[in-house]
Amino acid sequence: MPEKIDYSDKPRRSIAFIGSECHPFVKTGGLGDVMYALPRVLAKQNCDVRVILPRYECIPWKYQEKMVYRGEFYMGLGETGREYYVGIMEYIHDGVVYDFIDNQEFFSGPKPYYSLVDDIPKFCYFAKAALAALNFMDWIPDIIHCHDWQAALVPVYLRTLFAGSRVGGAKTIMTIHNLRFQGIYNIPTIRYWTGLPDEAFDHNCMKQNFVDANMLKGGIAYADRITTVSGTYAGEIQTWEYGENLDAHLRYHSGRLSGIVNGIDYDMWNPAKDPAVVYPYTVKDVLKKKKKNKLALQKELGLEEDEDRFVIGLISRLTDQKGLDLVNAVVHQIMDEFTEVVVLGTGDPWYEDAFRYYEQIYKGRFSGCIQYDEARAHRIYAGVDALLVPSRFEPCGLTQLNAMHYGTVPIVRETGGLKDTVEPYNKYENWGNGFTFDRYEAGLLLDAINRAKECYFTEKEKWDDMVRRDMEKDVSWENSANQYRELYLSLTQW
Numbered sequence: 001m002p003e004k005i006d007y008s009d010k011p012r013r014s015i016a017f018i019g020s021e022c023h024p025f026v027k028t029g030g031l032g033d034v035m036y037a038l039p040r041v042l043a044k045q046n047c048d049v050r051v052i053l054p055r056y057e058c059i060p061w062k063y064q065e066k067m068v069y070r071g072e073f074y075m076g077l078g079e080t081g082r083e084y085y086v087g088i089m090e091y092i093h094d095g096v097v098y099d100f101i102d103n104q105e106f107f108s109g110p111k112p113y114y115s116l117v118d119d120i121p122k123f124c125y126f127a128k129a130a131l132a133a134l135n136f137m138d139w140i141p142d143i144i145h146c147h148d149w150q151a152a153l154v155p156v157y158l159r160t161l162f163a164g165s166r167v168g169g170a171k172t173i174m175t176i177h178n179l180r181f182q183g184i185y186n187i188p189t190i191r192y193w194t195g196l197p198d199e200a201f202d203h204n205c206m207k208q209n210f211v212d213a214n215m216l217k218g219g220i221a222y223a224d225r226i227t228t229v230s231g232t233y234a235g236e237i238q239t240w241e242y243g244e245n246l247d248a249h250l251r252y253h254s255g256r257l258s259g260i261v262n263g264i265d266y267d268m269w270n271p272a273k274d275p276a277v278v279y280p281y282t283v284k285d286v287l288k289k290k291k292k293n294k295l296a297l298q299k300e301l302g303l304e305e306d307e308d309r310f311v312i313g314l315i316s317r318l319t320d321q322k323g324l325d326l327v328n329a330v331v332h333q334i335m336d337e338f339t340e341v342v343v344l345g346t347g348d349p350w351y352e353d354a355f356r357y358y359e360q361i362y363k364g365r366f367s368g369c370i371q372y373d374e375a376r377a378h379r380i381y382a383g384v385d386a387l388l389v390p391s392r393f394e395p396c397g398l399t400q401l402n403a404m405h406y407g408t409v410p411i412v413r414e415t416g417g418l419k420d421t422v423e424p425y426n427k428y429e430n431w432g433n434g435f436t437f438d439r440y441e442a443g444l445l446l447d448a449i450n451r452a453k454e455c456y457f458t459e460k461e462k463w464d465d466m467v468r469r470d471m472e473k474d475v476s477w478e479n480s481a482n483q484y485r486e487l488y489l490s491l492t493q494w
């Protein structure tokens, strides 16, 4: 068990989280999980936390109706020559204050993101409105913690247009959840929507390739600290292979860059009390209950019901990042009569179609659920034996953490947070958490799956030991949140 720390006598700091998604209001991936879980743990560690989010029209009505009007004002935006409405709607839950920036021109429609044509102006507005709202509410945080490119203009605005205002004294942290997305557009457009001074369009700041401005690059240049979501990814992004054209910029700023691995929220992910799981369980009865959950899942998905089959799950955005071309390459070799596969995900149409096709040709043994369904995701974590995460790159990855916490053995590629959180199985010492492979090659993925199968079918006691070890592994936020808290303190010594 992790050591319990008493936070009540630790120095208190105030932190504004700024980002574009947060469970349960709006979530497209792991960023939404982190924006939900980390502030809640920090609040318990004697931090005063506010989360600033867009008030998207697509936030479910059950939350919208609980929001309280906190005020409104008008704000100039770049060279538009117009004043834009900024409303503030507030919602308080579990010690965390959520302030939603309201503007129907920018945040309407059924989803949070569209194409860059819409999203660039939207987040130029959002970053500025978030800072203006802090001044308006007269809530001046010690730290402003910005997440991904959608909030990356915050440090840039703060050190330029807001430098003389009250919020201007706050320290900033820029956390990179995924370097692939940077918010790049031509300079005239970003100049138009932000009105930032020339220095922000300098090569050391946002300018890229002579014609473009890169919002994340600017955030990295101006933030007091840069973090990413695992130690390994912090190193990887400084290389050409993973650097997404920002490796040199990140190497230049590497003195301020570090990695802090994500955790998962133990209230949201608790196999003993999960309302979505048919047979809740603990480490004591996991082996028995997992079989029952497997049978229930097979029934739910129309798979052949057999508790002895080896059932492999994959829960993922269906994009290139996630290593799905490797999966595609080995599907026919995985699908023997002892194995079933369950895929849950949405994304690129060619992957969606491929998984629909496998469901057709492997009737009763392959389930391709092309949907986003939180409750079903929980039942899959509980009901499958192993979870595949063969990512091309993975800043942290949460699905392998959820899986382990539900006694499901991860099969992962050794990259980013996958490498930092899944210790490879060592059959001689009966140790480790899952099966891993290093180079991005289909043959190596197949080998890892076969090693897992071999262990499952021929060394069942060792497999069962691993299931229990995974459930007992500490993947909570406690320790990582404490590292963020220490980082906040190190930036605000007075």
Ligand code: ADP
Residues within 6 Å of the ligand: 028, 029, 030, 031, 033, 315, 316, 317, 344, 345, 346, 371, 372, 373, 374, 377, 396, 397, 398, 399, 400, 402
């Ligand atoms: P990323 O943020 O790159 O998508 P992560 O592993 O960090 O990857 O987080 C993914 C999160 O989204 C996990 O909580 C996972 O359970 C969830 N998720 C992904 N796809 C689906 C889906 N189709 N339905 C339900 N939950 C999903």
Ligand code: GLC
Residues within 6 Å of the ligand: 029, 030, 031, 034, 177, 178, 229, 262, 394, 395, 396, 397, 398, 417
């Ligand atoms: C990103 C990454 C993922 C990470 C998540 C939360 O979406 O792709 O690896 O777990 O952010 O930090």
